[in-house]
Structures are given as C-alpha cells and as structure tokens.
Amino acid sequence: MKRISSTLTIAAMLTSTAMPAAVQAEADYSKYGIAKDIPGSCSYAAIDAKDYSGQTLNVITHAIPVIGEPTALHAEQFSELTGAEVNVVHVPFGDLFQRIMIPFQSGQNAYDVLFYASLWIGDFNRFLAPVPEAYTASSGMADVTDSFKGVATWNGQMIQYPMDGDRHYLKYRTDVFDNPEMQAKFKEATGRDLAVPTTWEEYNEVASVFSGFDWDGDGELNYGSAEVAKRDDLMFSAFISRAAPYAKHPDVGGGFFFDIETMEPLINTPGFVRGLELFVEAQQAFPPGGTNFGLGDEIFSFGGGQTLMSYSWDDAFIQAQQDGSRIRNAVGAAPLPGAKQVWNRETGEWDSFDEPNRAPYMTWGWSSAVSKESENQEMAFDFLCFFSNEANTFHDLQIGRFGVNPYRDSHFDSAFWQGLGWDADVADSYVTTLSEMEDSTNRVYDLRVPGVGQFMSSMANGVAEALAGQKSPQEALDGVADEWSDIVERIGADRLREAYANVVRLEDNEG
Amino acid sequence: MGRTYHIIKYLCLLVWTAFVVFPFLWALSTSFKDANAVTSGARYLPWVEFEPSVQGWTSLFASGSQGINIVTPFLNSASVTLLASIVSLGLGTLAAYGLSRYSYKVGFVKNSDITFFFISQRIMPPIVLAIPFFLMLKEIQALDTIFGLVIVYVALLLPIAVWVMTDFFASIPKELDEMAMIDGCTPIGAFFRVVLPNSTAGLVVAGMFCLIFGWNDFFFAFILTFTETQLLPVAIVSLNSSVTPWWSLSAFALISVTPLALIAIVVERFMSRGSLAGAFR
Amino acid sequence: MLKPKHFFLLPALLTLAAIILFPLVFTVRVSFSSWDVYQAGLDFIGGRNYARLFEDTRFWESLLRLSGMSLITVTLQYVLGFALALAVWKKMRGGRIFRVLFLVPMMTTPVVMSVIWRTVFHESLGPANDLLSMVGIGPVPWLSSAAGAFISVVIVEVWQWTPFMFLLLLAGLVSLPREPYLAAAIDGASPARTFWQVTFPLMAPISIGAIIIRLIEASKIMDTVYVMTSGGPGTATETPSYYIYIRGLRDFQVGYSAALSLAYLVLMIITLTIIAKVLMRFLVGKET
Known part of the structure; x- marks a missing residue:
C-alpha cells in the first residue's frame, strides 16, 4: 500500500513542506492504510474535525467484496473519525434494486446512503437528494471526468455522487x-x-x-x-x-x-x-x-x-x-x-x-446517492465525499476485488499503475484504452x-x-x-x- | 438373507453416506483455500494439493471492513427462531388439541376445513407476501426488528405445529382425558395436567420442525430487514458478490449449519426409543 | 365465558387470521392495479393483469416444468427415503451413526447449501466434473445446459429433502405393531411378500402424509433455483415461484405479480387437493 503515484506524493509533500506548522499538528492517518492524507474538503483531517457522535447513518451497498468491502472499510473509518454510528447492509446485486425500491415506494426512510448501479437513475431520481454545491465544487469533484459527471446528472442536476468509473x-x-x-x-x-x-x-x-x-x-x-x-x-x-x-x-x-x-x-x-x-x-x-x-x-x-x-x-x-x-x-x-x-x-x-x-459502451457502474427522506443528509454527503476522497480512492484503486475503477482524470496516469508493479506497456495500454473512450463521439x-x-x-x-x-x-x-x-x-x-x-x-x- | 445381502446393504449405505457428507467435506476443504487454490481447478487435500490459508475463517470474526462479523446475525437468528417457535408451538398445540377432541361447525366449515386452512398457509410461496408484509410491518413500525420477524415467522411456523400436533393427539387415546375428567378435572385442566405431560415426543418433533423451517428461511428475513436485524442466511448471501470469496462463504456455511445438525442427534435418540410413534400419521 | 373448545382453537386461528388477512386481501386488491416501478398506488385497471396472465406462456411453461420437477424429486425422495429407512430400521452395527448422518441435510439452510452445491457443480473448478473425469466421463455441462441444470437442481433437492421422508417413514416403521409380522413369519412369507402385504399397507397413511407435505414444500421450490441457476439456462429451470419473484421484485411489476400469485395459489390448492384424494383412494382404498 506504500506505492503511490510519485507525482501525488510529491504534490502532497509540497503542500506539507509549505506549511511546516500544520505538519506538526497534523494527525497521522497512516494506520488507516493510506499512504498519506491528501488535503481537500473531505480529507481525513477535514472529516476528523467533524463530530457526529450520537447520530446514526444507515448504508445499503453491494455484497462483499465488490464495492461492499470498501463501503464497510470507509464506514468503519468514518465512524472512528466522527463518532457516528454507521450501519452497513450488503445485498447481492440481483436484489439490490428491490431492496432500495420497496422502502422508496412505501415512504419508509430505511437508508440514508445508497450504493447502486448507475443505470437505475431513471427509476430512483425522484427519491434522491441533489448533491449540494459545497460538494459539487470540491476539489475531488472537479477532477471527475466529464462523462462520469454526465452519468451522475439528471435533468441538469447532479443527484448521484460519482465514486467509480466503468466501461467495457x-x-x-x-x-x-x-x-x-x-x-x-x-x-x-x-x-x-x-x-x-x-x-x-x-x-x-x-x-x-x-x-x-x-x-x-x-x-x-x-x-x-x-x-x-x-x-x-x-x-x-x-x-x-x-x-x-x-x-x-x-x-x-x-x-x-x-x-x-x-x-x-x-x-x-x-x-x-x-x-x-x-x-x-x-x-x-x-x-x-x-x-x-x-x-x-x-x-x-x-x-x-x-x-x-x-x-x-x-x-x-x-x-x-x-x-x-x-x-x-x-x-x-x-x-x-x-x-x-x-x-x-x-x-x-x-x-x-x-x-x-x-x-x-459506457456501461453502467457503481454510483452512490443520498435519499431525499434522510434526516442526516449533511452527514450522508460527508460520508460519500470521504469515501471518494483522493487518498481513499488511490488506496481503493489498487485492490482489485474492491471494484473501484478510474473515474478521475488523475487516474489515467500510467506512472501510478507502474508504481503498482505493472510493466510500462501494460499500464500504457490500460490508460490509453480508458482515456480514449472518454474522447469518443x-x-x-x-x-x-x-x-x-x-x-x-x-x-x-x-x-x-x-x-x-x-x-x-x-x-x-x-x-x-x-x-x-x-x-x-x-x-x-x-x-x-x-x-x-x-x-x-x-x-x-x-x- | 446371507452375507452378500449384508455386504450389498452396507455398500449402498456407504454410497449414500458419501453423497450426504460430500458437500460438507468439500466446503471444509474450500474454507482453507485462497484465490489461487480455487482458480487452479478442483483440489481436495490441504498441504498435499494446495497451501492452506485461514483467511476464510478469520474474515468471519474480523469486524467491519475485512469481513463480516457473524456473531450478531447468529444471535438474531437464534432469537427470532426460538421466539417464533415457542409462540407457534404453544398456539399450535392448543389448536391441534381442540381440533382432535371437539367438532367445530360454522356454516359449511368443519374441522377438516379448519385444519386445511392452517396447512394451506404453507402453500403460499414467500415472495407472494413479501410486499404486503412489508407494508403491514411498516404500519406497526416493526420493520427491521426482531418483533416484526417473529410475527411473520409465526404465520410460517404455526401451520407446521398444527399439522404435527393434530396427528399426534389423534394417536393419544381419548380415554386418557376422559379418565382425568372423571377425576374432577375441567377439560382445560385435563389437557394441561394429563395430556400435555404425555406429549413430549410430539412436542419435540413439532418444535424441531419449527426450528428447522424458522432457522432456514431466507426471503422474509431478506426483505423485511434493513441494517439492524440481519439474520444468518442473509448475512451469508451478502458474501455472494460478483467475485465470490469461496473460502469465507464455505467457512460461514459450515458454522451456520452446525447448530441444527446437532438437533439430528437428539431426534435420532427419540426415534430409537420408538417414542415418535404417533407424531406422524 | 369462553367455552373450552373455543379456548383451544381460537387463539391460533385468530392469530393466524390477523397476520395473514391483510396480506391476502391486499394482494387481491393489488392484482387489479397497475402498481409498477413507476407508479406505486392502488388504481383500478380491471382484469387487465389477469388477461395478460392467460397469454403469458412463460408462466404456464413454468407450471408445467414445476409439475415435472416436483413429481421427479418427490418420487425419488420417497423411494430413496423408504429404502434407507428399511435398511436401518432393524438393529444393526453402526445403525445410529447412519441414522444421524442421514438426517443432517434437512437441518441445513437451503440457500446456504445451494451456494456450496453451486461450487461443487462449477464446470471447470468444481469437484463434480473433476471426479467424473477420473472415471473417464465428462465434462458434464452441469449448469450450462438445460438438462444439466434441471438434473443439478433435482440432485440438490433430493439431497436436501430425502431425509425428511426418511425421518417420517422410519418413525412410522419403528412404531409398527409386531403381530402382523409374526403371522407372516408363521405363514413362511418371503421378505418381498412380507413387505408388500404387511409393511407397505401399514405404512400407507404415513406415506400419504409425507408425500403431500413434500409436494406442498416442493411446489414452492425457490431457494435452490435462486442460488444455483437463476432459472436458466434460458428458462430451463424457471419455476412459478421464481418467475413470480422475477416479475414482482426484479422487474417490480407488483400488480401483475399479485395476479400471478393468486392464480398460482388457486391452481396449487386445487391440484394438491385432488392429488391428496387420489392418493388416499389409491393407497388406502377408501375415501376420506
């Protein structure tokens, strides 16, 4: 887990050397398995500063390990950092839709945060809370490719929180x-x-x-x-x-x-x-x-x-x-x-x-959203923002079974993949294939x-x-x-x- | 009836035994594999054919990210099953006794129709009732609670209790209750003081069936809970992702079937004594 | 004052009615609505769902398939269960171990064991084909061919529920009276004749009960199909309950699936009642 894109490490080091005083005060988050906290609106430090103790967040996600395992992992971290109680339920793919839809249709506020297949947006859009501007303007979001922002948008409004990129x-x-x-x-x-x-x-x-x-x-x-x-x-x-x-x-x-x-x-x-x-x-x-x-x-x-x-x-x-x-x-x-x-x-x-x-084929992939009925929307968006913060994403991308795949421009960086031990031509073919799809008309x-x-x-x-x-x-x-x-x-x-x-x-x- | 007959008989029994235990042995072997051992074709013996790994087992007790903690689902399953079984057994025994000793008649509805009404509840596949049950539990705010599941499971198990106990009471001579009533018992007293103490075998069988069908139900537990009240089968299926971790799945499966498999020993004991006699007719 | 006879029956009857009444009435009502993924409400569209049902060949084919499947599995379970019960009925060396082992599969959770069975039948990584190849057979397309998938489901059902037959029949055998056997022994009847003339008739009532209960449970077959084949390949293992599940919860056509459910329920009640009567007459030779 120590290998990470050299550029990013350098970037992170630059920021930290620029503020030596902050480094002293900065907590060490390496016990969470990340190489380095990357500053941003939902970084470890930013989330650590929030206090949600006494509140509960209910999350529905896919079965373990694909998406289910990173959900559980970041839920546990989020809970430790903020004091919130985070409950996660894992559901096999074939039943995820109905497990979300039945409560939606009957007006039961069952889950605050939902991880699901992005193609269901046509069915779910009426039940989802739009992503507030504070999050759409965040550094993490700015780097998300246009096509995955497009996938998250419905009638001109972003209602899904991008946290995965998919294509065939x-x-x-x-x-x-x-x-x-x-x-x-x-x-x-x-x-x-x-x-x-x-x-x-x-x-x-x-x-x-x-x-x-x-x-x-x-x-x-x-x-x-x-x-x-x-x-x-x-x-x-x-x-x-x-x-x-x-x-x-x-x-x-x-x-x-x-x-x-x-x-x-x-x-x-x-x-x-x-x-x-x-x-x-x-x-x-x-x-x-x-x-x-x-x-x-x-x-x-x-x-x-x-x-x-x-x-x-x-x-x-x-x-x-x-x-x-x-x-x-x-x-x-x-x-x-x-x-x-x-x-x-x-x-x-x-x-x-x-x-x-x-x-x-820009296949559907995993996406996430917050329920309109949720009484903890701020905490819910904080969780999603934390889930997909830059440090976590770089960690998750490295673990195949997590099922988190490139969706930010910075992910199409051959050096990052070579840093994981991939040969240069393998990494190049991967990065080129993926980024070219972004350019197709x-x-x-x-x-x-x-x-x-x-x-x-x-x-x-x-x-x-x-x-x-x-x-x-x-x-x-x-x-x-x-x-x-x-x-x-x-x-x-x-x-x-x-x-x-x-x-x-x-x-x-x-x- | 010579030696050959015995040899053939034992051979057949051994073949069936192999069939019965095979999936368990396979699961046991798989639970000690890792991804490489699984993808390189069927392997059976640890150390000999593959390097054993304990990740399948450790992931079950690790909390949070690394796996799923099975302790809570286990306790949930046990509570729901036990509570629902006790309620069903209690109500079912009373009803069965009534049906075997009195005749009821409302319009054209007779005893056999009432019995059929009970048993017919088993004909309904669970999915038929999934959404109505969801709405009903929502109204009484019992979704995702043990209480809500117990209500639904009672509907599932009560028919079984009635079926087994009706047959059982039919085999207990009526003279028994009549003697008690001559001795001055009320009908209700006769039931509790004389009939019930003689019904252990029937109660054991009915209780066992309630436990089996309660513990093993999947769909209601699946649809009527969210995050708080997960039961075991639901927790196991949550490992059924697109990349199935065969190892933890196998370990989990073995743990979840063990408690009920122990019941088999109890049942066999009762059966050998011949005391299940009247329980099925 | 509550009469004793009501004291016994009413609590159970009322409890069950209270739990089941709303879902049942609700299902009937929903079956006349167009409730689906887009609109969740109780509008009234008359008998449109029922009209659609009559033209839904996939539903009728699944019923036909279910008849075949339950007939085969229950027959196998009965024959095997009876044979096993007879084999360990009398005192024998190791008898109790066999009895316990033979009971175990019915105690296990079908969804869970089906997951294990799916790995057993995995065509390139599972042991089923591996073991068969050692005796020169294979590879068998267990889950990828129509016949293979059907057979796999039957095998798992037989594995899971033969113990149920075994338990009921063995309990019956253990409690049989001795006198008829003494009489048969005095007559010098062969074992085969003793079986057909003494054991089998004495076991008839319990056999009927066991078969009916198994047919009821087999008609709901769902967990095995859900995990192992998802009704496939094609529609080769799609049973009515799985089809209703697809329509109701996967496609979220709640109204239509309610109509399917009720049609299925009525058909099942009629069929099972007829089967019960026929079995009674055939095995016991009397009408009930």
Whole structure:
C-alpha cells in the first residue's frame, strides 16, 4: 500500500513542506492504510474535525467484496473519525434494486446512503437528494471526468455522487499474441496474421482457433473467450457491447435502443440481430460451463489464466494484474472490437466502413446517492465525499476485488499503475484504452429510464433463449421487441421519452 | 438373507453416506483455500494439493471492513427462531388439541376445513407476501426488528405445529382425558395436567420442525430487514458478490449449519426409543 | 365465558387470521392495479393483469416444468427415503451413526447449501466434473445446459429433502405393531411378500402424509433455483415461484405479480387437493 503515484506524493509533500506548522499538528492517518492524507474538503483531517457522535447513518451497498468491502472499510473509518454510528447492509446485486425500491415506494426512510448501479437513475431520481454545491465544487469533484459527471446528472442536476468509473473494453493475453509459435499456428489455421481483433467477427475467429488446447503449457486446457452469459447476471451488458458497433451508426442520432421520436423499439433491427448471431457463434470458444458464466466466473476464468480474451468491466484485468497472479504483465487492454458493416436505420441499409466502426459502451457502474427522506443528509454527503476522497480512492484503486475503477482524470496516469508493479506497456495500454473512450463521439449508454430492469430482463431473456438454441436470433429479438412495446405502453411513452432524452443527450454529445 | 445381502446393504449405505457428507467435506476443504487454490481447478487435500490459508475463517470474526462479523446475525437468528417457535408451538398445540377432541361447525366449515386452512398457509410461496408484509410491518413500525420477524415467522411456523400436533393427539387415546375428567378435572385442566405431560415426543418433533423451517428461511428475513436485524442466511448471501470469496462463504456455511445438525442427534435418540410413534400419521 | 373448545382453537386461528388477512386481501386488491416501478398506488385497471396472465406462456411453461420437477424429486425422495429407512430400521452395527448422518441435510439452510452445491457443480473448478473425469466421463455441462441444470437442481433437492421422508417413514416403521409380522413369519412369507402385504399397507397413511407435505414444500421450490441457476439456462429451470419473484421484485411489476400469485395459489390448492384424494383412494382404498 506504500506505492503511490510519485507525482501525488510529491504534490502532497509540497503542500506539507509549505506549511511546516500544520505538519506538526497534523494527525497521522497512516494506520488507516493510506499512504498519506491528501488535503481537500473531505480529507481525513477535514472529516476528523467533524463530530457526529450520537447520530446514526444507515448504508445499503453491494455484497462483499465488490464495492461492499470498501463501503464497510470507509464506514468503519468514518465512524472512528466522527463518532457516528454507521450501519452497513450488503445485498447481492440481483436484489439490490428491490431492496432500495420497496422502502422508496412505501415512504419508509430505511437508508440514508445508497450504493447502486448507475443505470437505475431513471427509476430512483425522484427519491434522491441533489448533491449540494459545497460538494459539487470540491476539489475531488472537479477532477471527475466529464462523462462520469454526465452519468451522475439528471435533468441538469447532479443527484448521484460519482465514486467509480466503468466501461467495457477488450482484454487479451499478450504472451499468446506475441508468441511466434502461436502466430504461426493461427496463420496456418486461417491464412491471416494474428492481431488483436478489431471486429467481433475477428474476435470470434481468434477465440475459436485458441480454444480447446493447452496453449500455456500448465497441463490444463485453455479456451478462447470468457464472457458474462448467465441470464440474470449482467449478461445484458455483454450483449450491448457486442451489438453496439453494428447498431450504433456514427451519423445517426436520436436513440440507440429506441427511436426517441416514436419510442419504437429498435432492438430487433438488423444491427442487434447481427450482434446476437455473433454472440451465439462465440459460444463454441467458451470454456466448459461458459454459457452460464456470471461476472465472477468471467473474472476467475480470464484473471486465472484459463482464457485468451474477455471483455467487460475492469475487474478481470485488475485480477490478472494482482500481486502474485500467474499471468501478471501478460495481459493487454484494447478498445472493444468494432464492425465494418453498420446498420443505418435512417436509410434502412447496411453501410460499409473501411476502418471498423467503434461504439464504446459506457456501461453502467457503481454510483452512490443520498435519499431525499434522510434526516442526516449533511452527514450522508460527508460520508460519500470521504469515501471518494483522493487518498481513499488511490488506496481503493489498487485492490482489485474492491471494484473501484478510474473515474478521475488523475487516474489515467500510467506512472501510478507502474508504481503498482505493472510493466510500462501494460499500464500504457490500460490508460490509453480508458482515456480514449472518454474522447469518443460515438458512445453508447445504458437505457436509463424508469423500468430499465424490465427492459433489460426481457432482453436478457430473449438473448438467453437464442444462446440456448431455443429460438433463432431474429425470433428471439422480435419477441423482445414485442415485450418492449408492451412495457412502453404500460409505463407510458411520454414518461419514457422524457427520461430517455437524458440518455440521447449524452449519446448525441449534446450534454 | 446371507452375507452378500449384508455386504450389498452396507455398500449402498456407504454410497449414500458419501453423497450426504460430500458437500460438507468439500466446503471444509474450500474454507482453507485462497484465490489461487480455487482458480487452479478442483483440489481436495490441504498441504498435499494446495497451501492452506485461514483467511476464510478469520474474515468471519474480523469486524467491519475485512469481513463480516457473524456473531450478531447468529444471535438474531437464534432469537427470532426460538421466539417464533415457542409462540407457534404453544398456539399450535392448543389448536391441534381442540381440533382432535371437539367438532367445530360454522356454516359449511368443519374441522377438516379448519385444519386445511392452517396447512394451506404453507402453500403460499414467500415472495407472494413479501410486499404486503412489508407494508403491514411498516404500519406497526416493526420493520427491521426482531418483533416484526417473529410475527411473520409465526404465520410460517404455526401451520407446521398444527399439522404435527393434530396427528399426534389423534394417536393419544381419548380415554386418557376422559379418565382425568372423571377425576374432577375441567377439560382445560385435563389437557394441561394429563395430556400435555404425555406429549413430549410430539412436542419435540413439532418444535424441531419449527426450528428447522424458522432457522432456514431466507426471503422474509431478506426483505423485511434493513441494517439492524440481519439474520444468518442473509448475512451469508451478502458474501455472494460478483467475485465470490469461496473460502469465507464455505467457512460461514459450515458454522451456520452446525447448530441444527446437532438437533439430528437428539431426534435420532427419540426415534430409537420408538417414542415418535404417533407424531406422524 | 369462553367455552373450552373455543379456548383451544381460537387463539391460533385468530392469530393466524390477523397476520395473514391483510396480506391476502391486499394482494387481491393489488392484482387489479397497475402498481409498477413507476407508479406505486392502488388504481383500478380491471382484469387487465389477469388477461395478460392467460397469454403469458412463460408462466404456464413454468407450471408445467414445476409439475415435472416436483413429481421427479418427490418420487425419488420417497423411494430413496423408504429404502434407507428399511435398511436401518432393524438393529444393526453402526445403525445410529447412519441414522444421524442421514438426517443432517434437512437441518441445513437451503440457500446456504445451494451456494456450496453451486461450487461443487462449477464446470471447470468444481469437484463434480473433476471426479467424473477420473472415471473417464465428462465434462458434464452441469449448469450450462438445460438438462444439466434441471438434473443439478433435482440432485440438490433430493439431497436436501430425502431425509425428511426418511425421518417420517422410519418413525412410522419403528412404531409398527409386531403381530402382523409374526403371522407372516408363521405363514413362511418371503421378505418381498412380507413387505408388500404387511409393511407397505401399514405404512400407507404415513406415506400419504409425507408425500403431500413434500409436494406442498416442493411446489414452492425457490431457494435452490435462486442460488444455483437463476432459472436458466434460458428458462430451463424457471419455476412459478421464481418467475413470480422475477416479475414482482426484479422487474417490480407488483400488480401483475399479485395476479400471478393468486392464480398460482388457486391452481396449487386445487391440484394438491385432488392429488391428496387420489392418493388416499389409491393407497388406502377408501375415501376420506
């Protein structure tokens, strides 16, 4: 835990040498596992100065360890520093939504602070307290990237407190891609040179060539691709990643999942169908049980060295790069594969691209908020601000299982990651991949509207039917489109359009 | 009925025993693994096949960040289960005795319909009632309290107590109560002084079922509590994150099943004496 | 003055009614509303939820699946439980250890043990495939194929609840009268004949009770599916209670899930009553 970005350490040292008197008085917070308290509105020193004894803060968060463990850790620290009693409850992902929603709907003030998936903002926004200006103006917030501020904002107001950054990108094994023997093998099988896939067709091809034999020589069979394919376990995000480049045309705005004008579902248009066909095809390169992999299985599979490639959140990459990992510094990051054929829904035709069309998926990730009903809003925001203060974030970023990933500009600093023992090219590929997504103008966001759970579970169900071979991709997605139309009718097209406008604004770069 | 028969019988029994104990042994082995030992395929023997680590066990008793403290959930679970079982057993025994000794008739509703009403409560899957129960407990401000959970668990356990005890009382000869009443007892007195003392076996079985179904319930405990009154199964599931720590999960599971597994020994003792005779009919 | 007969029955009856009445009435009311994730209120939309339910093939398929699943698991539990009870019924060496061990699984928490079982069936890291590969079988797609997932759930259910059958049937066996056996021995009846002509008929009433109770509990099967398969792959292990859970709590369509729940409840009560009557007639040969 002592390794920290040299620049930051220097910055911190500069501030402390500038105020020698303060250093004398400054308490030592190293027992909390941080390298150094970094000054700011919610630093250890600032929070230490507050007194909330006799007050109670109720927090709901995800299961241990992802987000759940850092929540518990910082809750304990916050409690020690301020004297407040902090109760934390951990809930598995599948049930987090209803555990928050039932009290909201019935007006029960159950939790002050909520950690949840940022895509639920469409459902929760009515129940959340806006982030006060004192916090939006803080130094920690100023450094948060524009896209994650955008994700936290609803109808022009920040109502989520950014504390994590998320996106999907490609991870692959550099030791295999760089191995001449493997390159020859691939050439023999396909006639092409082995390269990091730039389209999903290439991804499937590479995956299938490297599936079913022991390419790392450890005595166990290896496979091509680990993907989140279990129906109720975030598989909807994997499908969006795969379908996005085929369905998100860079010149067509006005909605990815729906046509915002008519609120007609676009989920069964040819772009999505193509994405699903390739998803179905990819199954042959999955490890045993791969069609039932949840995110945890994917992390174990790629992070444990079983598979050649994977794509989804940061976790598998960080797992692979942990101290003591068998494949440390044998992995690389790259943007998600793209598509050379993109469906243009305005002309109703496939458009060809020479350079693959990329549509980075700014997946939902963890976010936090304070309940409007909370009687301790100030303390609640202080807790969130403390949770995400610079010192804590740099600490949390280093621990893969915490699930806290870069979301401030200062996190895209190769030197910081090299300081953790990453090779320079690994750290560079990671930082470049992540920061380039921030610059893309063809990004796809989640369907952040009321009832997103219904839409996504319906979609996941259709995709699962196609993966299991119960239906063809077109049939399956036609079924999903029908269900989506029913949901739109039940919830109300106008209400959905109003919410969906928030998403389209981000996608069309108007936000 | 020769030697071969005995050998085959023992072989079958051993196969079943292996099946029964396998998940426990696997959990025991897993609880001493770390991430590397888990991701390198199935390994069974510590020291021989992997380096044991105690992090799974220590994390259970570490407070706060490093794990979850299981002591509080354990005590909560014990209190809720015991209280609800006692209430259910008390009310259920009285009702069962009534149903076995008197005939009730209101309109077309008869004894068997009343019994069926009790037992039919078990048909309802818990999720059906999750939201109504939530609203009801909110009204009486009993959400996230032991009291609230006990109320709900009584609805869950009372049918079991009625079912077991009705069958049990049916097997106790009516002459027993009649003798007592001839001796001058009131019907209520006869029940408490004569019938109840002869009902230990039935009470044990009914009580055991109440404990099992109470201790093992998950969904109500899950939905009707927030942060204060976590029960054991809920605390265990809170380890069920996207990256599941197999080791602490296994250690936790073993601890949570131990108290009830001890009940098996008590039950077996009663059964061997043949005193569970009338408890199931 | 409270009459004794009311003193016995009323406390339990009123307590249960008090606890259950509001949720039940409320569920009926909600089933006629459009309560969902966006609007939480008791509006009135007539029978729309019920109309939707009739066209919901996923619900009806899940009922069909449940019938198959509970039939298979309860039959297996009954046959295995009976066989085990017969095996350790008479005094034998090590008998008590076997009895205790055989009871243990039913004492354990289903959610917790399902988590363990999921790791057992993990296709590349779990022991199930590892052990099978030693005898040259595999790898079996335990949780990733429709049949495999269904079988895995059945295995866990059989593991968990065979002890219940075992307990009830063994308690029955222990309390059987001796006279019929003496008579059979004098007749020189073979063990098989003794079983079919003496043991089985004497055990009929307790068998019916045990089977019905198990069917009731099996129809709610939820925890195992929730942890092990989440109803998948596809919809291969989705049971009605899990489907209602998805609709009600995951999708938060509270109104619709209330309609589903009530339809399910009515169907279950009818089915189980019929099964109980049929079993009575079939096994006992009399009507009750």
